[in-house]
Amino acid sequence: MRQLILDLLPEAPPSLDNFVAGGNAETLSAVVAWLAPDNREPFFFLWGESGAGKTHLLRASAGQYSDASADPDLAKIHDAVCLHAVDNVEDLSEIGQIALFKLFNCLRGSGGRLLTSARQPPLQLSLREDLRTRLGSGLIYRLQTLSDDEKIDALTTQARARGLHLPPEALEYLLARAPRDMRSLCGFLAALDRYSLEHKRAITLPVLREVLQNPPN
Structure with a gap:
């Protein structure tokens, strides 16, 4: 599962601006x-x-x-x-x-x-x-590790900025199966945004499961 997630990640060079504090x-x-x-x-x-x-x-x-x-x-x-x-x-x-x-x-x-x-x-x-x-x-x-609530809040904010609505159960599902560092999580969020635009589909929990099980090439 971890490799499937990593296969979706776009190149996102780390910067001080995209560090989730x-x-x-x-x-x-x-x-x-x-x-x-x-x-x-x-x-x-x-x-x-x-x-x-x-x-x-x-x-x-x-x-x-x-x-x-x-x-x-x-x-x-x-x-x-x-x-x-x-x-x-x-x-x-x-x-x-x-x-x-x-x-x-x-x-x-x-x-x-x-x-x-x-x-x-x-x-x-x-x-x-x-x-x-x-x-x-x-x-x-x-450096303190972010709590799950902090990660969900940060991902929710970034999703809204992208025009994505991610239901809470989808974020909880993602946290349970994705690499837990914020760079990977934010990268995966960008990949979901790309998938949503390309396939004209809202990101729901069933769609998230589908993406994780069948990552795009």
């Missing part, structure tokens, strides 16, 4: 302020559960994005870039931890910036002590 408005504002040209704090650490939106914010913010889950050695990182984001730092290998520590020092000296993330706060990570210290040396904010 919910109860994370303060954290989003802090990221926006940190990205401002007059900011003098070089380091920012985000933590929170999977699906809270860390990857979305890191991808939306950085000149170079690296995911330690996919590249634990940080082999593709380039210190010439001024703004870096390193996601899932808890998955760094020993080599990757050394590379990130060196990047901290390099960016501090050059005036660059580094945005990092993990599922836990710095002091709870099983990493080198010197790296944990660096990770905890800047701004630290937690």
